[in-house]
Amino acid sequence: MASAARAGEGTSAAVGGAGSGSWWDDYSETKFKQTFRMRRSTFNLICDMLKSELKDPEKKVAICLLRVATRENFANLAVKFGSSPESCRKRCVAVCDAIWKVMLPMYLSWPDIVDLTKNTADFHLISGIPHVVGSMHTIHVPLNMNAHRSNPSTSLAPAEVFLNRPSSKNIFTAHSTLLQGVVNPQGLFIDFAAGSPGSMSDDDVLVRSKLYEMVNTGIRDLRGMWIVGTSGCPLLDWLLTPYPRPRTLPQHTLNDKIFKIQEVAKEAFSRLKGRWSILQLIDVKPKELYLTLGVCCVLHNICEMNGDEIDPSLKFHLMDDELLPQIADLTSKSAKKARDKIAEYLASCT
Incomplete structure (x- = not known):
């Protein structure tokens, strides 16, 4: 885990940020962290690292994080993200699969x-x-x-x-x-x-x-x-x-x-x-x-x-x-x- 990337180290500066048109773009840092349980820089890090597995990862990552952070059901998530409940579920699973493949080996492994x-x-x-x-x-x-x-x-x-x-x-x-x-x-x-x-x-x-x-x-x-x-x-x-x-x-x-x-x-x-x-x-x-x-x-x-x-x-x-x-x-x-x-x-x- 010593080699795992940290937020702000070699990551895109504006993944999911200004210009992406997301409803959380205008959130203060405090509200962003309350919503997603992490700072915006950490959110950006995750999106950046999952680009190899997910196309346009910001919305998908946001759906997944809200789901695990707040236990929001897929019907409510569908309303927030302008999608269907089943589409939200599939996106959540896709993000989990990507995290498992890309980030688990870096962030959760047996120590050397x-x-x-x-x-x-x-x-x-x-x-x-x-x-x-x-x-x-x-x-x-x-x-x-x-x-x-x-x-x-x-x-x-x-x-x-x-x-x-x-x-x-x-x-x-x-x-x-x-x-x-x-x-x-x-x-x-x-x-x-x-x-x-x-x-x-x-x-x-x-x-x-x-x-x-x-x-x-x-x-x-x-x-x-x-x-x-x-x-x-x-x-x-x-x-x-x-x-x-x-x-x-x-x-x-x-x-x-x-x-x-x-x-x-x-x-x-x-x-x-x-x-x-x-x-x-x-x-x-x-x-x-x-x-x-x-x-x-x-x-x-x-x-x-x-x-x-x-x-x-x-x-x-x-x-x-x-x-x-x-x-x-x-x-x-x-x-x-x-x-x-x-x-x-x-x-x-x-």
């Missing part, structure tokens, strides 16, 4: 060794725990099943699979999909797994993820490094999780330090879900679900890397509903010993 080393140093400053390269968290993204039922062609059958998993903090019957992500110390996504049914546990999502597969097959080498996970994830040789029932001072100390790292991911998800409110109730076709979730993560990184701070009032309050790991026999014995050593070390430093 230089960036991994920097991550470990930054996380060490945050927590005192050595060799941490990422912080993992999982959120529910509510599904608007009524929208799918009213249009059988978009059905997410069987609906029961997407019922939220039961927990002490999640007592209402609802449908959702899951988004699991790993962030760096700055809250930028470096990996994500999206689209699993809300009935699945965190460890279920993990073991089905590309990250788990790549680490276990050696394609992604995390030897001597940690990703910090939640209590819903198993303790692995590369995944450090808190003690489920801490009893000793070292165990409590380590958990406190882990929670500091977890907070980085939770804050990132709070900004993600607040900026892109489509993640507060999503109603896309099943084949577009994974694409939409991933594009929101990419757009999050683009905004954060370009200094587009989110309005604090938009931040979304996350509700934890973590359960202990549901899959037996995943916990690593060597990781248990390593976690104990880290706990003893941190306790000795206090």
